[in-house]
Amino acid sequence: MSKDKISVEVQSLIDAQDHPFVLIDENYNIVAANIAYKQAYSVETQDILGHKCHQVSHRSDVPCHMNGEDCPHKAVFETRAPHQVLHIHYDTNAQPEHVRIKGSPIYGLDGSLFLGEAVFPLAHSEDLDCEQQRLSGQSRAFLECIEHLTRAAATSAPVLIFGESGVGKDLAAEYIHRRSDRNGHSFTMVDCSAISESVFESELFGHERGAFTGCIGRRYGMFEQADGGTLFFNEIGDLPQSLQGRLLRAMETGQFRRVGGRELLSANARIICATSKNLRHRVANNEFRADLYYRIAGILCEIPPLRNRREDIPELAEALLQRMGPENTAAYHLTNEAIQVLKTHEYPGNVRELRNILLRATALSTNGIITPAEIYLDVPIESGYAETTHPIANPDGPEPSIKGLESQYIAELLAEHQGKRAKVAQILGISERTLYRKLKQYGLQSIGRSA
Numbered sequence: 001m002s003k004d005k006i007s008v009e010v011q012s013l014i015d016a017q018d019h020p021f022v023l024i025d026e027n028y029n030i031v032a033a034n035i036a037y038k039q040a041y042s043v044e045t046q047d048i049l050g051h052k053c054h055q056v057s058h059r060s061d062v063p064c065h066m067n068g069e070d071c072p073h074k075a076v077f078e079t080r081a082p083h084q085v086l087h088i089h090y091d092t093n094a095q096p097e098h099v100r101i102k103g104s105p106i107y108g109l110d111g112s113l114f115l116g117e118a119v120f121p122l123a124h125s126e127d128l129d130c131e132q133q134r135l136s137g138q139s140r141a142f143l144e145c146i147e148h149l150t151r152a153a154a155t156s157a158p159v160l161i162f163g164e165s166g167v168g169k170d171l172a173a174e175y176i177h178r179r180s181d182r183n184g185h186s187f188t189m190v191d192c193s194a195i196s197e198s199v200f201e202s203e204l205f206g207h208e209r210g211a212f213t214g215c216i217g218r219r220y221g222m223f224e225q226a227d228g229g230t231l232f233f234n235e236i237g238d239l240p241q242s243l244q245g246r247l248l249r250a251m252e253t254g255q256f257r258r259v260g261g262r263e264l265l266s267a268n269a270r271i272i273c274a275t276s277k278n279l280r281h282r283v284a285n286n287e288f289r290a291d292l293y294y295r296i297a298g299i300l301c302e303i304p305p306l307r308n309r310r311e312d313i314p315e316l317a318e319a320l321l322q323r324m325g326p327e328n329t330a331a332y333h334l335t336n337e338a339i340q341v342l343k344t345h346e347y348p349g350n351v352r353e354l355r356n357i358l359l360r361a362t363a364l365s366t367n368g369i370i371t372p373a374e375i376y377l378d379v380p381i382e383s384g385y386a387e388t389t390h391p392i393a394n395p396d397g398p399e400p401s402i403k404g405l406e407s408q409y410i411a412e413l414l415a416e417h418q419g420k421r422a423k424v425a426q427i428l429g430i431s432e433r434t435l436y437r438k439l440k441q442y443g444l445q446s447i448g449r450s451a
């Protein structure tokens with residue numbers, strides 16, 4: 001095997017792989033791609049051969065380790081051992097795709113080393129769309145989580161999603177449903193913390209006319225509604241003990257009776273549960289039935305807290321702000337300094353807390369630009385004195401920097417002049433090119449337009 005010419009044997013060997021597979025030389029050049037790769041990404045051999053892997057997959061002029069990413073090329077060439085990573089690649093339409101990459105050392109007859117990359121696609125960006133919100137994030141912890149959820153979606157086993165309050169468990173459950181073969185059927189949520197014990201049974205299994213005082217007609221329960229689809233029990237740890245046995249029976253047999261009814265009904269619902277409590281502790285304290293726990297804990301998926309994936313904050317904040325503007329337009333923008341402030345916080349309330357901080361900031365912003373001045377971070381409830389802190393209101397804190405004032409001034413001018421860069425550059429007495437450099441430096445590129 002030489003860098004320039006791949007032998008028929010090598011090509012037929014890689015073509016035999018089911019997964020997209022590429023061979024890359026020591027200089028990051030793609031030297032071969034298999035049929036599955038060309039089919040998956042709708043490319044012809046000449047479109048990619050001789051091109052740099054980082055340009056093709058990351059649209060980047062530099063290798064991904066130079067962008068701070070875990071790079072299989074670097075790892076395999078340094079260690080000569082296989083190396084797996086989770087990455088976001090860009091397909092031929094420049095759409096992000098979550099992939100698992102398995103990099104392996106491949107040796108030519110002359111002993112030269114190549115990287116063999118097997119690509120396992122996980123999710124395209126539109127796969128991450130839920131009804132209200134796209135699941136956003138690119139940290140390693142988040143990508144691992146998406147991989148677990150994607151694997152869970154491919155089976156029909158019960159799933160238990162756990163994680164602190166506000167991490168995105170509801171979204172994760174919806175994602176599993178949408179990626180499963182039940183997509184197109186109903187996704188029914190039962191919020192176990194919001195339904196009172198007295199009505200739980202009829203909510204779940206329905207009731208017949210006259211089953212109890214004040215009950216007028218027949219009602220179909222959530223189990224019946226979820227037939228063919230997914231039944232999602234949010235905060236399953238709050239399910240009243242009196243109902244745990246009934247639920248277990250219904251899950252095991254798929255059969256149940258409406259309250260006040262005799263007929264044995266059946267429904268085929270896939271069960272997903274979520275909890276922010278430690279269910280194993282509850283089992284140990286006899287607050288949750290062990291047999292129900294083992295029934296629901298088929299596949300465990302943990303959603304990591306936001307403080308363990310701070311790299312996700314800029315993308316998440318942008319996605320959350322997008323939803324706050326009129327008709328989902330990008331009406332609000334965060335300055336780089338505001339993003340830095342957001343990244344310092346601990347977020348005991350996770351993504352929900354980030355959303356609330358941003359909501360407050362949008363209310364305070366007069367021009368659509370959010371600077372540290374509009375960001376009020378919640379003080380942990382345990383500390384019990386003030387409700388919020390203002391990062392730049394601290395009298396002992398540093399004076400606002402010249403750069404901070406400049407970025408704020410530029411942002412305000414752009415907002416005032418409908419983003420027209422030429423006009424703003426003229427007011428500032430600088431060239432448009434210099435203005436562009438400053439916009440890049442302050443993370444404000446998205447708010448200006450050249451015309």
Ligand SMILES: Nc1ncnc2c1ncn2[C@@H]1O[C@H](COP(=O)(O)OP(=O)(O)OP(=O)(O)O)[C@@H](O)[C@H]1O
Nearest residue numbers: 133134135136165166167168169170171276351352
């Ligand atoms: N990865 C994410 N991308 C975009 N939005 C997210 C993400 N994770 C959470 N959110 C948003 O954060 C908020 C809280 O999410 P969600 O209700 O799913 O959390 P939860 O873990 O189910 O909370 P709880 O335990 O209180 O039910 C929602 O507005 C949701 O849209």
